[in-house]
Amino acid sequence: MKMKGRVRNYINKVLEEGRPLHFSLIDPDKLSSLKDLSMLSKQLYEAGTDAFLIGGTLGISKIELETCLDILEDFPIPKILFPGNVNVVSEKADAILFISLLNSDDIYYVIGAQVLGAPIIKKTRLETLPTAYLIVGYGGTAGHIGRARLIPFDNYDLAAAYVMAAEFMGMEFAYLEAGSGSPETIRPEMISAIKKISNIKLIVGGGIKTEDKATKIAEAGADIIVTGNIIESNIENATKIIRQIKKTRIIE
Numbered sequence: 001m002k003m004k005g006r007v008r009n010y011i012n013k014v015l016e017e018g019r020p021l022h023f024s025l026i027d028p029d030k031l032s033s034l035k036d037l038s039m040l041s042k043q044l045y046e047a048g049t050d051a052f053l054i055g056g057t058l059g060i061s062k063i064e065l066e067t068c069l070d071i072l073e074d075f076p077i078p079k080i081l082f083p084g085n086v087n088v089v090s091e092k093a094d095a096i097l098f099i100s101l102l103n104s105d106d107i108y109y110v111i112g113a114q115v116l117g118a119p120i121i122k123k124t125r126l127e128t129l130p131t132a133y134l135i136v137g138y139g140g141t142a143g144h145i146g147r148a149r150l151i152p153f154d155n156y157d158l159a160a161a162y163v164m165a166a167e168f169m170g171m172e173f174a175y176l177e178a179g180s181g182s183p184e185t186i187r188p189e190m191i192s193a194i195k196k197i198s199n200i201k202l203i204v205g206g207g208i209k210t211e212d213k214a215t216k217i218a219e220a221g222a223d224i225i226v227t228g229n230i231i232e233s234n235i236e237n238a239t240k241i242i243r244q245i246k247k248t249r250i251i252e
């Protein structure tokens with residue numbers, strides 16, 4: 001089911017209803033088999049995940065990316081690309097997180113990849129969601145490859161300053177990324193500090209493995225919570241996290 005041009009409205013509508021969203025991150029390179037993806041995606045959808053994020057830093061081939069999008073096609077929720085580089089672009093998706101890694105020391109990840117990707121994305125008619133990508137603490141593969149000057153887990157003022165800058169530049173989303181597989185998640189205190197000074201829509205991910213952590217992150221004010229690794233390592237926990245997030249209500 002195609003949702004091109006309707007993804008932003010879809011996200012805003014859920015937030016206006018007063019609840020955060022959950023995005024399931026699917027890495028086409030990490031799937032042991034595509035049969036697994038059919039089964040896992042059905043479980044994630046039935047548990048209530050609000051969208052599929054598709055992407056990764058390493059090892060993404062066009063064929064795997066598009067096979068993955070073909071399998072996800074029939075679910076009536078958005079399929080959103082999460083690119084580590086210009087290779088993660090396909091017209092089979094609905095939208096793309098148009099990310100700039102604001103805390104990178106490498107201009108390529110701040111504006112270079114975006115310039116290379118923009119004309120291709122224009123042809124695909126993908127909906128673009130302007131997103132400040134901020135890598136915190138552990139950083140993982142994305143932090144290493146993206147040459148991020150990591151924001152310390154406990155430096156809430158620094159994270160808030162980046163988010164203010166992103167908002168003043170007109171970005172709609174800020175993605176606080178602890179790094180895939182991070183032993184520590186983004187701290188709820190960082191989320192609440194940012195929510196006090198900004199209306200930007202906050203995406204939070206990296207290392208979320210338990211219902212308890214997910215609840216604290218949602219209650220602190222995250223608008224969108226992303227889980228990736230747990231889908232492959234423990235689908236039961238992944239679905240429990242989704243159900244828990246969907247019970248949370250945003251308190252203004």
Ligand SMILES: CC(C)=CCC/C(C)=C/CC/C(C)=C/CC/C(C)=C/COP(=O)(O)OP(=O)(O)O
Binds near residue numbers: 141
């Ligand atoms: C807008 C376009 C076309 C490209 C932007 C490219 C930028 C700025 C990338 C930022 C740096 C980077 C490497 C981001 C990766 C984001 C991502 C998809 C993370 C999830 O993947 P991981 O789990 O880190 O990757 P692996 O599982 O492949 O190791």
Ligand SMILES: O=P(O)(O)OC[C@@H](O)CO
Binds near residue numbers: 025182204207226
């Ligand atoms: O795989 P996990 O640790 O859930 O991280 C998800 C995401 O934030 C990575 O970009």
Ligand SMILES: [Mg+2]
Binds near residue numbers: 027180
């Ligand atoms: Mg990964």
